[in-house]
Amino acid sequence: MNDTGVVIAFWALSAITVASALMVAAVRNLVYAVLFLVLSLMGVAGLYITLSADFIAMAQILIYVGAIAVLLLFAIMLTPRAGRNNAESPFWAPGLVVAGLVAATISMVAVSTDWHQGDQGQFTSTAQLLGEALLDPFVLPFEIASVVLVVAMIGAIVLIRED
């Protein structure tokens, strides 16, 4: 991938993703944190497009930016007296150290490992391939995923119902 456009897109999208993820941790108001989270997830969707994963990118925008962001905003609106404050707990400093060490370790391992790289992953279109994979070798996990979704939906309704 040494096309100039792809390189520029990678660096710009990575900067947007990481910067808005940092803003999620930095802003005090939880509503703004959700909006920065949406921006970060859209940056990840753009990175999927540079990786020639068009279907995943569209699913990311539909599910995360569309559904989960609205769900988070609704949860904030439904918890009005507690909801707006995004403050840290007293133990944020050890958390920062641990998170930094984890990120540094994964990065160092990723850079120093000699990966077996190939070029079969350069798809022109993935929707048909994904559909065939989901309904042939992955059909059992596919069915289980639908059961998980139904159980989660019923569980959420039961938990949130007023009685």
Add this chain to the structure above:
Amino acid sequence: MTVGLEHYLVVGAILFGIGLFLTMSKRNAIGILMGIELMLNAVNLTLVTFSRFADSPRPIDGQVFAVFVITVAAAEAAVALALAVSIYRHRDTIDVDRIDLLKW
């Protein structure tokens, strides 16, 4: 200047670290949930990256895994937010430092 596997993996690692920091440091349950979503996205980015760059007979499998992770993340978000609203109804707070019913 070329962009390769390692670049995407480092971006995924940084995103995972930020999500981990959010999960460990925030007091609001919804803030913790946002950290979990960021971590799941970092893992998805890594899966799609390997699907694009790794030497594999069936490179689409990484993206199938990413689809499953997105599905489970959606289910988890729905249940977790329902739990947060339910706890708020009973305890009037979703501050995880003040939800200490099980603390002895």
